Amino acid sequence: MKLNDTMIRGFKPSDKEAKHADGKGLRLSVMPNGSKLWRYRYRYNGNENTLSLGEYPEVTLKAARAERERMAELLKKGINPSIDRKEAKLKQSHAIENNFTAVALAWWNQWRVRQTEGHAKGVWRRIERDILPTMGNYPVKDIKPSLVILTVKTIADRGAYDVAKRAYQNINMIFRYARTHELVDVNPAADLVLDHIVPYVKTKNQVRIDLKDLPQLLRDIEAYDGHIVTKYAVQLLALTFVRTKELIEATWSEIDFSGRVWRIAGERMKMKTPHIVPLSAQALAILSKLKAITGGGVYLFPSIKGDGKTMSNNTILYALYRMGYHSRMTGHGFRGVASTALREQGYSRDLVELQLAHLVGTEVERAYNSMELLADRTAMMQAWADYLDGQRYEGVARPTLKVVG
Numbered sequence: 001m002k003l004n005d006t007m008i009r010g011f012k013p014s015d016k017e018a019k020h021a022d023g024k025g026l027r028l029s030v031m032p033n034g035s036k037l038w039r040y041r042y043r044y045n046g047n048e049n050t051l052s053l054g055e056y057p058e059v060t061l062k063a064a065r066a067e068r069e070r071m072a073e074l075l076k077k078g079i080n081p082s083i084d085r086k087e088a089k090l091k092q093s094h095a096i097e098n099n100f101t102a103v104a105l106a107w108w109n110q111w112r113v114r115q116t117e118g119h120a121k122g123v124w125r126r127i128e129r130d131i132l133p134t135m136g137n138y139p140v141k142d143i144k145p146s147l148v149i150l151t152v153k154t155i156a157d158r159g160a161y162d163v164a165k166r167a168y169q170n171i172n173m174i175f176r177y178a179r180t181h182e183l184v185d186v187n188p189a190a191d192l193v194l195d196h197i198v199p200y201v202k203t204k205n206q207v208r209i210d211l212k213d214l215p216q217l218l219r220d221i222e223a224y225d226g227h228i229v230t231k232y233a234v235q236l237l238a239l240t241f242v243r244t245k246e247l248i249e250a251t252w253s254e255i256d257f258s259g260r261v262w263r264i265a266g267e268r269m270k271m272k273t274p275h276i277v278p279l280s281a282q283a284l285a286i287l288s289k290l291k292a293i294t295g296g297g298v299y300l301f302p303s304i305k306g307d308g309k310t311m312s313n314n315t316i317l318y319a320l321y322r323m324g325y326h327s328r329m330t331g332h333g334f335r336g337v338a339s340t341a342l343r344e345q346g347y348s349r350d351l352v353e354l355q356l357a358h359l360v361g362t363e364v365e366r367a368y369n370s371m372e373l374l375a376d377r378t379a380m381m382q383a384w385a386d387y388l389d390g391q392r393y394e395g396v397a398r399p400t401l402k403v404v405g
Contacts, residue, residue, distance in 0.1 A: 005061055026068045038064040044080045082150040098183050101136040107177040112274050129156050130167050142176050145188045149197055156198045188297055208333030218392040230319050232290045233301050237331050239283045239385050241338040244331035248311045250300045275357045278378035280385035293348045
């Protein structure tokens with residue numbers, strides 16, 4: 001007799017397992033402790049097998065019968081339901097191990113080794129707060145560009161534009177890691193144009209002039225009548241667009257005049273990764289004049305107090321104030337100006353980001369790019385210096401940079 005829910009609810013436990021058949025191999029076992037368990041009994045290759053289908057009422061009579069029919073179809077195809085179940089569990093386990101949260105954590109654990117503890121923890125907090133709520137439970141192989149866009153746009157929609165950009169960078173790096181370890185075939189973040197997702201908004205910590213004001217700024221720097229070493233510092237910031245701290249703490253041992261490069265050690269960089277700055281002819285000319293003044297010491301820009309320290313960030317900031325750029329421009333602002341101008345002129349995002357010493361790609365990819373793209377970066381930096389020369393003089397048409405990357 002086939003079972004129904006009224007019958008099942010009426011079954012009472014006894015001191016032994018009681019078996020109630022529903023037909024076609026399905027039965028309900030009422031255990032001495034009162035639990036009611038679904039069992040499916042079948043034969044495969046002449047051997048009798050029994051599978052548990054769950055407990056009633058969590059697994060309803062209708063659901064148990066549907067599972068019985070599914071397994072019967074597997075048997076018709078020559079598939080052992082027991083093996084099919086094990087494979088399904090294995091796939092589910094693999095999916096859990098390779099969901100975005102697990103892969104993000106694996107990436108972060110190998111990445112943080114070369115970061116400061118505070119910076120690494122800050123990045124993980126951002127991932128937990130802004131990325132995992134949307135993407136965390138998805139297997140990485142199932143994530144499409146649309147989900148990446150949704151995640152980044154959700155952050156941008158609350159006005160956190162800079163956070164949205166950094167979140168995108170983190171997502172991209174995590175998927176580069178996943179590709180390297182063959183967890184995905186395609187990086188869904190790779191071909192997205194960030195500017196199409198996150199609008200450009202100038203925030204207070206991005207104080208810098210607009211490109212239209214660049215010619216006048218360059219002329220004001222040229223006419224600066226303060227300390228000549230300070231003037232050279234501001235000019236080199238414009239030419240190299242390094243971070244202010246990286247410039248004012250530069251040592252003469254880092255400058256390779258014959259190789260025309262400036263090599264900054266990893267411990268001096270924000271991201272703790274060594275950085276190469278190709279030096280344009282204009283930058284080398286300023287460095288040659290600067291060496292005649294400070295070349296007898298350790299630092300390019302020593303403190304005028306003679307206390308063994310370097311020039312302070314405030315020295316550069318005050319010089320810009322004296323030029324009339326209070327609350328309009330900072331030393332850090334040259335990075336934003338260069339990034340915007342170079343991207344507008346068609347240089348690739350990765351090439352510009354690499355020269356800005358922002359992290360691009362995995363450690364292996366960064367090492368490769370650092371050397372492979374050095375020629376392109378050298379050409380870009382010379383073109384940038386020539387571009388600044390063209391901007392400095394009134395009546396000179398704005399030149400077009402020659403794109404190499």
